[in-house]
Amino acid sequence: MAPVMDNADPRESLRAHLRTATMAAHDLLDHAMQAASGWQTRADYARFLALQHAARAPLEAWIGAHAPRGLAPPPQSGLIARDLAALDCALPAPAPLFTLGRTGAGHALGTAWVLAGSALGNRAIAKQVARIGGGTWPVAFLDDGAMMTFWQGLRERVERPAGIEEAEGATRAAEAVFAHFLAVAEGAQVPEGAAS
Numbered sequence: 001m002a003p004v005m006d007n008a009d010p011r012e013s014l015r016a017h018l019r020t021a022t023m024a025a026h027d028l029l030d031h032a033m034q035a036a037s038g039w040q041t042r043a044d045y046a047r048f049l050a051l052q053h054a055a056r057a058p059l060e061a062w063i064g065a066h067a068p069r070g071l072a073p074p075p076q077s078g079l080i081a082r083d084l085a086a087l088d089c090a091l092p093a094p095a096p097l098f099t100l101g102r103t104g105a106g107h108a109l110g111t112a113w114v115l116a117g118s119a120l121g122n123r124a125i126a127k128q129v130a131r132i133g134g135g136t137w138p139v140a141f142l143d144d145g146a147m148m149t150f151w152q153g154l155r156e157r158v159e160r161p162a163g164i165e166e167a168e169g170a171t172r173a174a175e176a177v178f179a180h181f182l183a184v185a186e187g188a189q190v191p192e193g194a195a196s
């Protein structure tokens with residue numbers, strides 16, 4: 001496989017590099033999640049949460065086993081489980097194992113960036129969910145303050161250039177995390193005529 005940093009500007013921050021490298025994957029995932037669930041009705045929102053739980057549970061297991069303390073985003077599957085319980089929905093089966101093979105430089109950083117960065121999107125989704133659900137739908141996950149705090153700390157680390165090895169590892173990990181989410185979203189059954 002070609003080195004991922006071939007066209008990278010060494011003065012570019014790691015965050016800018018990761019955003020560019022995964023922009024298409026993020027767009028694809030956004031569309032796949034809107035197609036698989038969206039959050040227009042209570043039932044849609046429950047499916048959205050179930051999908052998030054299924055995808056995040058194996059990622060959190062990977063982080064627990066491989067990420068150093070400062071690069072381990074706070075787990076969110078417990079918050080999602082709480083929201084699902086409040087919606088009277090059962091927990092979904094977790095997605096298959098997430099793995100990056102032998103853990104290398106940048107892997108934990110790239111994984112942390114995707115999970116913590118997703119809190120930015122969640123903040124936007126939380127506003128829509130509050131409006132659509134009239135403020136009655138549970139938002140422990142979307143409104144997770146601990147992840148936003150972690151994100152603020154991570155920014156300092158990613159808003160500067162990284163060495164080639166770390167940047168390559170972070171990029172591969174970020175791509176793998178997006179691919180993992182995409183596989184979950186694309187594998188999700190979209191029930192016809194789901195009750196709202």
Ligand code: HEM
Binds near residue numbers: 015120
């Ligand atoms: C469900 C559909 C999704 C929507 C509508 C969405 C929306 C957004 C939005 C609006 C931003 C930019 C926020 C800002 O700059 O203030 C963003 C950034 C981001 N999202 Fe998503 N997102 C979605 C799903 C996801 C998922 C599932 C992940 C990963 C697990 C993810 C990872 C990221 C990352 C890494 C960033 C960039 C962080 C940075 O700026 O460094 N998003 N998203």
